[in-house]
Amino acid sequence: xxxxxxxxxxxxxxxxxxxxxxxxxxxxxxxxxxxxxxxxxxxxxxxxxxxxxxxxxxxxxxxxxxxxxxxxxxxxxxxxxxxxxxxxxxxxxxxxxxxxxxxxxxxxxxxxxxxxxxxxxxxxxxxxxxxxxxxxxxxxxxxxxxxxxxxxxxxxxxxxxxxxxxxxxxxxxxxxxxxxxxxxxxxxxxxxxxxxxxxxxxxxxxxxxxxxxxxxxxxxxxxxxxxxxxxxxxxxxxxxxxxxxxxxxxxxxxxxxxxxxxxxxxxxxxxxxxxxxxxxxxxxxxxxxxxxxxxxxxxxxxxxxxxxxxxxxxxxxxxxxxxxxxxxxxxxxxxxxxxxxxxxxxxxxxxxxxxxxxxxxxxxxxxxxxxxxxxxxxxxxxxxxxxxxxxxx
Amino acid sequence: xxxxxxxxxxxxxxxxxxxxxxxxxxxxxxxxxxxxxxxxxxxxxxxxxxxxxxxxxxxxxxxxxxxxxxxxxxxxxxxxxxxxxxxxxxxxxxxxxxxxxxxxxxxxxxxxxxxxxxxxxxxxxxxxxxxxxxxxxxxxxxxxxxxxxxxxxxxxxxxxxxxxxxxxxxxxxxxxxxxxxxxxxxxxxxxxxxxxxxxxxxxxxxxxxxxxxxxxxxxxxxxxxxxxxxxxxxxxxxxxxxxxxxxxxxxxxxxxxxxxxxxxxxxxxxxxxxxxxxxxxxxxxxxxxxxxxxxxxxxxxxxxxxxxxxxxxxxxxxxxxxxxxxxxxxxxxxxxxxxxxxxxxxxxxxxxxxxxxxxxxxxxxxxxxxxxxxxxxxxxxxxxxx
Numbered sequence: 001x002x003x004x005x006x007x008x009x010x011x012x013x014x015x016x017x018x019x020x021x022x023x024x025x026x027x028x029x030x031x032x033x034x035x036x037x038x039x040x041x042x043x044x045x046x047x048x049x050x051x052x053x054x055x056x057x058x059x060x061x062x063x064x065x066x067x068x069x070x071x072x073x074x075x076x077x078x079x080x081x082x083x084x085x086x087x088x089x090x091x092x093x094x095x096x097x098x099x100x101x102x103x104x105x106x107x108x109x110x111x112x113x114x115x116x117x118x119x120x121x122x123x124x125x126x127x128x129x130x131x132x133x134x135x136x137x138x139x140x141x142x143x144x145x146x147x148x149x150x151x152x153x154x155x156x157x158x159x160x161x162x163x164x165x166x167x168x169x170x171x172x173x174x175x176x177x178x179x180x181x182x183x184x185x186x187x188x189x190x191x192x193x194x195x196x197x198x199x200x201x202x203x204x205x206x207x208x209x210x211x212x213x214x215x216x217x218x219x220x221x222x223x224x225x226x227x228x229x230x231x232x233x234x235x236x237x238x239x240x241x242x243x244x245x246x247x248x249x250x251x252x253x254x255x256x257x258x259x260x261x262x263x264x265x266x267x268x269x270x271x272x273x274x275x276x277x278x279x280x281x282x283x284x285x286x287x288x289x290x291x292x293x294x295x296x297x298x299x300x301x302x303x304x305x306x307x308x309x310x311x312x313x314x315x316x317x318x319x320x321x322x323x324x325x326x327x328x329x330x331x332x333x334x335x336x337x338x339x340x341x342x343x344x345x346x347x348x349x350x351x352x353x354x355x356x357x358x359x360x361x362x363x364x365x366x367x368x369x370x371x372x373x374x375x376x377x378x379x380x381x382x383x384x385x386x387x388x389x390x391x392x393x
Numbered sequence: 394x395x396x397x398x399x400x401x402x403x404x405x406x407x408x409x410x411x412x413x414x415x416x417x418x419x420x421x422x423x424x425x426x427x428x429x430x431x432x433x434x435x436x437x438x439x440x441x442x443x444x445x446x447x448x449x450x451x452x453x454x455x456x457x458x459x460x461x462x463x464x465x466x467x468x469x470x471x472x473x474x475x476x477x478x479x480x481x482x483x484x485x486x487x488x489x490x491x492x493x494x495x496x497x498x499x500x501x502x503x504x505x506x507x508x509x510x511x512x513x514x515x516x517x518x519x520x521x522x523x524x525x526x527x528x529x530x531x532x533x534x535x536x537x538x539x540x541x542x543x544x545x546x547x548x549x550x551x552x553x554x555x556x557x558x559x560x561x562x563x564x565x566x567x568x569x570x571x572x573x574x575x576x577x578x579x580x581x582x583x584x585x586x587x588x589x590x591x592x593x594x595x596x597x598x599x600x601x602x603x604x605x606x607x608x609x610x611x612x613x614x615x616x617x618x619x620x621x622x623x624x625x626x627x628x629x630x631x632x633x634x635x636x637x638x639x640x641x642x643x644x645x646x647x648x649x650x651x652x653x654x655x656x657x658x659x660x661x662x663x664x665x666x667x668x669x670x671x672x673x674x675x676x677x678x679x680x681x682x683x684x685x686x687x688x689x690x691x692x693x694x695x696x697x698x699x700x701x702x703x704x705x706x707x708x709x710x711x712x713x714x715x716x717x718x719x720x721x722x723x724x725x726x727x728x729x730x731x732x733x734x735x736x737x738x739x740x741x742x743x744x745x746x747x748x749x750x751x752x753x754x755x756x757x758x759x760x761x762x763x764x765x766x767x768x769x770x771x772x773x774x775x776x777x778x779x
Contacts, residue, residue, distance in 0.1 A: 021669040029417075029662040036658050066559060068489050071456070072551045074593070106454040116643045119454060173453040173628050205457075266424065270659055273420030276413040277666035283409060284673060341644045345456065 004301050008309035011292070012285075013316060019288065022281040023317055029274040030321025030369055031328065034362040036270055038329040040263025041358035044256040047340070050350040051252035054188035055244030057221045059132055060088075062214040062231075062239045070104065070213045071345050075239075077101070077209040082237055086230045088223030089216045092131065098217035100128040102198065105205050106346055107172050109161040111339070118339070120157060121193045121346040122172065124201030132215045133185050141166050141181030146197045152181035154191035156349035160339045164194070175204055189248060192339070192349040215244065251343040271369050274321075278373025282314045286381045293381055294388035303382035310378040311371070318370020322363045330354045396694070400702045403678070410670065411706070417666050418710025418755070419717065421659040422748055426718025428652050429744030434735050435648060438638030441575055444608040445474075446506065448637040449601040449618055452628040455637075456481075458597035459627045461588075464499075470617050472610035473603055477502035480584065480599040483551035486537060493533060494579035495547060497587045500528070506604045509575040516541075516567035524586045527563035530577030534568045536733040541565055547580075554590040561587060576736030603631075660755070663710075668759040671703050675763035682767050683775035696768040703760025704753060711752025715745055 016023050062083060067073035080101040083089065090098045102125050109120040127146070130136050144150035153164045163170060170177045177196065185191050202209060218224055224243055231239050242250075286293070293306050334354040342348035405411045433440070449467065451457040464478045477499055484495030500521045504510060512520070512528075520528045527547070529539055539545060543565045553559050563582055571577040588595055605614050615631035622629045632640070642648070675682075682695060719740040725731060726738040 022673060025665045025669040028665050032658040032662050036655055039654065066489060066548070066550060068550050072483055074553075106456045108452075108454050111643070114643050114647060116640045118644045119456070173451070173457075174624055174626060266655060269420055269424060270662065273417040273659070273662060276416040276420075277662065280410055280413040280417075280666065280670060283413075284670075338646060340646045347644065 001302070001305075004305040005308045008296065008301060008305045009312045011296075012289075012309040012313040015289070016313065016317075019281070019285055022284055026274075026278045026281040026317045026373075027321040027324060029277045030318050030366050031325035033267060033270045033274045033369070034322045034325030034366050035329050037263060037267035037365060038326055038354060038358055038362045039333060040259055040267070041361065042329065042333050042352040042354045043338070044259035044263070045355050045358060046338075046350045046353040047259065047348070048252045048256040049353050050187065050348060051189060051248045051256075051342075052245075053186070054190065055246075055248040056134055057243055057245050058090075058218050059244040060216045060218055060224050060227055060241055061244050061247045062216070062241045063212070065238045065240050067240070069344055071106070073212045075101070075211050075214060077211070079237055079239070080211060080214055082234065083214050083216055086216075086227055086234075088218055088220075088226035088230070090219045090223075096128075098128060098131055100126055100132050100215045101211035101213075102126075102129060102215065103201065103207060103210065103212040104193070104346075105201060107194070109157065109347070110163060111347075112160055112162050113338075118161075119341065119346045120161065121344065122151070122201065123193050123195050124198035125195050126198050129195070129215075132217055133190060135184075135186040135188075136190075137184055139182045139184045141179075144180055144195070144197055147199065148197065149175065149177050149200065150180045151177045151194055151196040152183050153179055154193050154195075154349075155182055155184045156187075156191035156337070156339075157194060158182055159337050160192075160347070160349045187351075189342070189348055192342075192347055254343060255340065267365065271365055275369045275373050278314060278318060278369055279376065281317070282310060282374045282377035283380075285313060286310055286377045286384075289381075290384055290388045293384045294386050297384060298386050303384075306384065307378040307382035310381045311374045314374025314377070315367060315370040318366045318373065319363065321370075322366025325366070326354070326359045326362050330359075396698055396701070400698055400705060403698075404702050404706055407674075410674070414667055414670060414706060415710040415713065417663050418707060418752075419714040421663045422711045422714025422752065423718045423721070424659045425656055425748055425751070426715045426740065426744060427721055428656060429747070430718070430722040430738060430740050431735070432649070432652055433741045433744070434738050435642065437574065437576070437737055438642060439635045441509070442634035442638055443509075443604075444633070444635070445605045445611065446634040447603040447605060447611060447615055447631050448634050449603065449629050449631040450599075450637075452619075452630040455600060457627075458594060458599055459601075459629065461596040461598050463622065463627070463629070464598065464601055466621065467601055467603060467618055470614060470621070472606050472614040472617075474606045475502060475505045475604045476601055477506045478584075478598040478601045479503065479581070480587075480597070481551070482547070482582075482587070483549045484547045484580070485550060486545070486547060489548075489550060491537075493537075493547060496579065496581045497584040498581045499584055500526075500581070503581065503602075506602045509572045510577070511570045511572050512567055516569070520567040523564065523566050524583045525562065525564050526566040527580055527582045528567040528569055529565055529580045531568055531570050532576070532578040532733040532736055533580055534565075536730050539565055539568075541568060552587070552594070553592040555592045556590075557592070561590075571736070574737035574739075578733045578736045602634075660751070664755065664758060667703070667706070667755070668762070671706075671759050671763045672766070675699060675767050678767075679770055679775045682770045683772045686770065686772050687776075692768045695770075696764045699764040699767045700757065700760040703763070704756030707752045707756030707759065708749075711748060711755070715748045719745070 063073040084097040084099045104121040104123040106119045107122045108117040111118050144152055158164050166179055168179050228241050231241055333352040336352045339347045339349040451459050468476045479496040479498045482495040482497055484493045485491055486493050520526050546560045546562050548560045605611055618631045619629050722740045
């Protein structure tokens with residue numbers, strides 16, 4: 001029985017070159033469908049990875065209640081001072097609270113890809129900002145001097161936007177700035193930002209001493225509850241407090257899910273088209289081998305073996321298509337840098353990521369197409385009338 | 394029996410094959426049609442822009458505000474027919490997730506520069522006269538179930554009143570429509586009413602909309618304005634409405650390129666499947682074609698017949714696909730709430746026409762090789778085969 005199946009399957013597979021055209025058509029069409037799916041998944045996975053790779057459980061982000069985004073928020077220096085004294089907030093070795101009040105202004109940067117302007121955050125930070133970002137390092141140049149018109153640029157900004165090279169002078173409105181350093185935070189969202197001294201930005205943009213967000217290092221992950229409890233009881237503040245991890249994870253949701261919501265239905269509809277193609281190919285395969293199958297049946301091979309042979313051929317073609325599609329997308333897109341408008345209303349630079357999970361999803365889809373494409377032709381090959389042997393071509 | 398009958402019979406001689414091919418063609422055109430309709434909505438900002446309308450924003454970025462006084466100074470610039478301004482309110486209704494696109498405007502001048510907004514005359518007058526009035530686009534009003542005379546609070550996720558609250562009370566005294574495809578998915582109210590209570594950023598505006606006397610004057614007007622405010626604390630950048638919309642759409646990424654990849658993949662798929670199948674199908678018929686030639690069918694006629702067969706197949710699949718796309722788009726557009734987010738979603742005529750053109754092209758491309766093969770069939774060798 002298994003010998004029969006093996007023999008018929010080998011005959012099927014070895015004869016594929018005789019139907020090279022149609023078989024190639026099946027492989028390519030399934031490769032394209034898999035490619036479309038994996039392309040969308042690589043986009044959404046890359047975007048999600050960037051946002052989920054940002055932030056720490058040990059850092060709390062406080063915004064004005066109801067403001068939803070850093071951009072909309074506004075807090076006074078009094079708020080910052082109160083948070084510095086709040087329970088659960090960690091201090092450095094010299095007893096200074098690890099709290100950073102920050103604000104940002106959206107400025108225009110020119111996208112390299114399109115040459116059009118896009119929103120970039122110019123974040124004003126104080127000395128404590130660095131101690132609240134794990135993995136922060138200067139890749140080139142140095143940190144800005146407080147009180148000057150110097151700024152440092154995230155590595156992702158440099159990759160996607162033109163005009164931010166080290167030493168370059170940038171005109172933002174009527175002010176000129178000098179790029180004195182390039183920093184990295186290990187691929188997180190902060191790398192899509194430009195940083196300068198907070199006091200200079202407050203002054204230039206007439207913000208007084210106001211900030212938009214306050215980041216605080218927590219004594220422990222659980223200490224965020226102490227901070228929240230304090231906020232509830234403290235009438236002088238009205239804040240939304242979230243862990244930094246949650247803050248960025250919630251931002252990942254919308255865009256990443258949207259991309260998948262577009263990608264999956266498109267891929268499934270295209271899969272139906274490819275399924276029709278695969279079915280057609282297998283149908284022709286059975287058609288051209290009518291006499292051969294009938295001969296096998298006449299010399300004692302079972303109809304089941306013939307069916308399995310046809311099905312395996314279909315699955316092999318589909319799997320090949322899936323592999324070709326996955327490989328092509330991996331080579332073409334994996335690691336490719338792109339940027340889109342994030343929920344902070346500024347550009348988030350991310351890299352396409354072809355993940356193992358998405359490749360598996362793509363392969364499963366390819367094999368499913370192969371299975372349904374081969375099903376009816378396989379059944380048909382099991383019922384080839386023996387008399388076909390005598391039919392003259 | 395004329396040629397058409399013969400072509401049709403040939404096409405459907407293997408029914409299953411014809412159906413499967415039609416199905417794969419249909420899918421590609423369905424994708425083309427639906428994505429084409431969505432792309433039109435996506436691109437509508439630039440498409441619907443008036444060619445003599447300019448937008449002035451702060452040069453740093455359009456989210457950075459400018460002094461209110463700029464409005465007056467711009468109105469005096471030569472070549473400016475009319476000008477108005479707006480500020481982004483960041484509005485939401487009850488819950489932060491229920492966002493309402495809301496602008497603070499100067500009603501009379503705003504309606505002058507946007508003749509696309511259609512108001513009942515008495516509602517227009519009420520909006521201009523009543524300082525607590527909220528003029529609501531039809532799509533928004535339908536979505537939230539608001540009607541004329543309702544008094545509703547809108548909250549802002551940006552602005553605060555001097556008493557610390559972020560809620561403004563409005564009376565809905567006008568519900569407006571957009572002319573043709575123009576979106577009516579936002580709300581607007583009196584800038585004065587909102588500005589007087591602001592805790593911060595008073596007397597600042599977000600962007601200025603300018604109607605020039607004619608599109609020829611766009612460049613000179615833009616230049617004059619930007620020069621006028623150069624070296625001031627709030628420098629400006631003036632662009633045509635179309636360029637501004639396009640720039641904003643580009644911020645999300647190169648959507649056009651992504652769609653091109655998807656549609657390209659879908660069409661490559663059917664090109665390959667249909668192309669190879671047609672070659673196979675005609676090869677199977679070599680003997681028949683030889684017989685036809687023996688009967689006196691001239692080679693060009695056979696060439697035409699094979700080509701017509703593939704064009705017919707493409708057209709059947711293509712028209713079915715475009716029809717299905719039209720049906721789907723119409724269904725989606727009619728679903729509750731969709732018009733607030735995808736205003737003007739419909740099957741664009743030019744997408745439909747382009748689709749039919751593509752179907753003919755696909756038919757010609759997939760039919761040309763089999764047609765040449767068929768034309769070249771030699772009676773002696775073909776019949777000798779048997």
